[in-house]
Amino acid sequence: MQQFFIVLCLVLMVVAGGAAVMLRSMLKSTISLGVASALLAAVLFLLGAFWAAIFELSVCSGLITVVFVSAVSLTNSDRKDEEHVKEHRARVAALPAILIFAGASLLFILFSHDFNIVISSTPASFAAFKEALWSLRQSDILGQIIAILAGTFAVIVLFKERDNI
Amino acid sequence: MNIVSAIILTAALLMIIAGMFCLVRTYNLIRIIIAIEIAMKAITLLLVFAGAVNGNMALSQTFVITMIVIEVIVAVVAAGIAISLYHKNGNVDIRELTNLKG
Amino acid sequence: MITFATISFLGLPLLAILLLNVVSKKTGGAISISVGYVVAIIQMIAAVVCMALLWMHGKDFIEFSLFWDMNATLGAAKLSVDLFSLVVLFCIGMVSLASLLTAKKTIGEKTLNYTNLLMVIMLGMNGIAVVTDLFSLYVFLEITGIASFVLIALLNDKRGLEGAFKYLVMSAIASALILGSFALIFTQTGSLVYGDVAKALADWRNAQYAPLLIVGFVMFIAGFSIKAGIAPFHGWLPDAYQSAPASVSVLLGGIVTKMAGVYALIRVLNSVFVAMPMINNTLLILGLISIVFGAVAACGQKDFKRILAYSSISQIGYIILGVASGSLLGFVGAMLHFFNHATFKTTLFVNSAAVEMQTGTTDIDQLGGLQARMPVTAVSSILAFLSMAGIPPLAGFWSKLLIIIAVWQSVSAVGGGIALAASIFTAAYFLILQRKVFFGPLEDHLTEVTEAKGTISLAAVLLSIVTVAFGVLFPVILNFLHLQGIL
Incomplete structure (x- = not known):
């Protein structure tokens, strides 16, 4: 049963990802990306990665969607003029065919060879997770701090001082 | 072949293809950033899949969390640059970006 | 002593950021460049101290x-x-010091932002140099990347933003490929620490998930080739270099691409993918393509910085070639060429900054005869170019020689021959650039031009001294290599 839900969420995620490419309205496309993200969070949860799922749901599907929605509204890029819409539609029309072809070929290759990957699917205990994050990954925590600093300076340069020149 | 593993690998490949296809076919700066995000979803899936296969789920989750933090920062910076370009050019069409040639 | 020296690589820039942002914005702006000098100089001293301690x-x-x-x-x-x-x-x-010296004259009002971001990019690059884990490597690669996008867009001009966006997109693709390959490798190994992965991959052909590993290797090579700007993956590199502010070009051309692409690649090849002829051969071919393509493309450029960018593609090809030869001699040659390239390419970017500041353009068709007006810039650029073209006794000659010998010995004479022949093209674009910018009659509108005063000339002089001194002292290193039995 759990396996069925994983497969269902994955299929829906690919559909939502494809929709984010295909949809001509930028706003709908952004929301579609958020939906794909939420479905990915569900998959992570079903695979036993509880904390990663929470992060994916709140940050990727929440925060990033907000960032994109603001970017879309600030750039007014949701142009709906007829020519533009037609052009976008024509340029991405091949995507479903490519996806179906690629997916079918990979599945065929995977099943036609003697190659097996088994998911052990043992959720990590909180103690193990805490140990891994705080004892083993000191350099990543340092990296996160520096990355956040970099992001802060980026926002200062790109937004705060833009109008001064 | 375990059916769930096969579907996970296929889904990851398809998300990467969708992202790369969007990247080369679109003219919209914001949609290019969305394309990158779509590809990153596949990478997140692969990392957790790796943890589920080798049984080291704790480690793979710390990877995913760090990766998400960085992904957000890259998305914010990219959106910031796109918005600044919009202020300079008046649109978000990549065909307008022709100042650099040689 | 040893703890202090090692911790300073990551602790000192963090401390500097803290200092610059707790004081008032005005004071921060006033002292930022000086604080940067201190950090860069202490880092150089700490590196030398650590080398001495290792040796002792x-x-x-x-x-x-x-x-x-x-x-x-x-x-x-x-x-x-x-x-x-x-x-x-x-x-x-x-290179950070050279960039700061250039920035002092060219960056204008933006000193605080520039120094903050320089500290972040130094942290990112130092992190790449000291981590021993593939995932941490990815984290610091991204930090370096984020800081460089913002530095390119620092002045908020059209060109800078455009170059930054192109760099960002290519870098994001590269990061996705790199992290994807690490995820596939992690499936097999269960850890991403260099040593553990190397152990787990020692017999990778018989590994349980060998097909995933092969896909991972391909993604790995593609990802790092984009980051390093190796030729067919180089598209973003000239745009990024050309559009960046002068002092940021110094940083990007001098060290950033080499850290994010070349160093990380070499490190992973040496400590993780040990003895994998498949990967080495691929890189060998990519290196040769890069050498030839970069040199030929540089001959057709019209912009000072773009010529330097294409010449970077070519020179990075030599470094990759040295590593891909798989022998210890090739590795030593690559390491020395890494150092030499950092020196002479930084000199040339500092020179381009001087020319841009004094004449307002980097278009070589509008320049000419600057030798008489800007003697320091002209002489240092000639020295740097001679070193790059491999003219003895300058430093570039020796490291190139070691790489070509290594390739000749351990791979094939053909590869060494191609690398040698491409040096001629280096001389060709060097002559084109020198003739158009520094030699010949002085253009009419340039009669008022004077030498770039102060810190820019200082940077050019210091770097030229390093190039010449390193070249003259090189026989000492050769002797050492001989004693160690490498040469």
């Missing part, structure tokens, strides 16, 4: 940690420095 204690590497001790924990992502990382840490300090 006869150790191969020093492990250290920043917040809390990790030596007791099994499987932890430790930090460590060895000779190669110390050489690049020294280069980072040197």
Whole structure:
């Protein structure tokens, strides 16, 4: 049963990802990306990665969607003029065919060879997770701090001082 | 072949293809950033899949969390640059970006 | 002593950021460049001190940690420095100093932002140099990337933003490929610490998930080729270099691409993918394509900085070639060429900054005869170009020679021959650039031009001294290599 839900969420995620490419309205496309993200969070949860799922749901599907929605509204890029819409539609029309072809070929290759990957699917205990994050990954925590600093300076340069020149 | 593993690998490949296809076919700066995000979803899936296969789920989750933090920062910076370009050019069409040639 | 020296690589820039942002914005702006000088100089000193300590204690590497001790924990992502990382840490300090000296004259009002971001990018590059774990490597690669996008867009001009966006997109693709390959490798190994992965991959052909590993290797090579700007993946590099502010071009051309692409690649090849002829051969071919393509393309360019960018593609090809030869001699040659390239390419970017500041353009068709007006810039650029073209006794000659010998010995005479022949093209674009910018009659509108005063000339002079001195002292290194039995 759990396996069925994983497969269902994955299929829906690919559909939502494809929709984010295909949809001509930028706003709908952004929301579609958020939906794909939420479905990915569900998959992570079903695979036993509880904390990663929470992060994916709140940050990727929440925060990033907000960032994109603001970017879309600030750039007014949701142009709906007829020519533009037609052009976008024509340029991405091949995507479903490519996806179906690629997916079918990979599945065929995977099943036609003697190659097996088994998911052990043992959720990590909180103690193990805490140990891994705080004892083993000191350099990543340092990296996160520096990355956040970099992001802060980026926002200062790109937004705060833009109008001064 | 375990059916769930096969579907996970296929889904990851398809998300990467969708992202790369969007990247080369679109003219919209914001949609290019969305394309990158779509590809990153596949990478997140692969990392957790790796943890589920080798049984080291704790480690793979710390990877995913760090990766998400960085992904957000890259998305914010990219959106910031796109918005600044919009202020300079008046649109978000990549065909307008022709100042650099040689 | 040893703890202080190693911790300073990551602690000092953090401290500088803290200092610059707790004081008032005005004071911060006033002292920022000087604080930057101090950080860069201390980093160079610390690198030399660590080298001396390594040599005195006869150790191969020093492990250290920043917040809390990790030596007791099994499987932890430790930090460590060895000779190669110390050489690049020294280069980072040197190029950052040159960039700061250039920025003093060219950056204008933006000193505080510039220095903050320079500290972040130094942290990112130092991190790449000291981590011993593939995932941490990715984290610091991204930090370096984020800081460089913002630095390129620092002045908020059209060109800078455009170059930054192109760089960002290519870099994001590269990161996705790199992290994807790490995820596939992690499926097999269960850990991403260099040593563990190397052990798990020793017999990878018989590994349980060998097909995933092959896909991972392909993604790995593609990802790092984009980051390093190796030729067919170089598209973003000239745009990024050309559009960046002068002092940022110095940084990008001098060290950033080499750290994010070349150093990371070499490090992973040496400590993780040990003895994998498949990967080495691929890189050998990519290196040769890069050498030839970069040199030929540089001949057709019209912009000072673009010529330098294409010449970077070519020179990075030599470094990759040296590593891909798989022998110790090739590795030593690559390491020395890394240092030499950092020196002479930084000199040339400082020169381009001087020309841009004094004449207002980097278009070589509008320049000419600047030799009489800007003697320091002209002489230092000639020295740097001679070193790059491999004219003895300058430093570039020796490192190129070692690489070509290594390729000749351990791979094929054809590869060595192609690399040697491409040096001629280096001389060709050098002559084109020198003739159009510095030699010939002085253009009418340039009669008022004077030499760039102060710190820019200082940077050019210091770097030229390093190039010449390193070349003249090189026989000492050759003798050392001979004693060690490498040459």
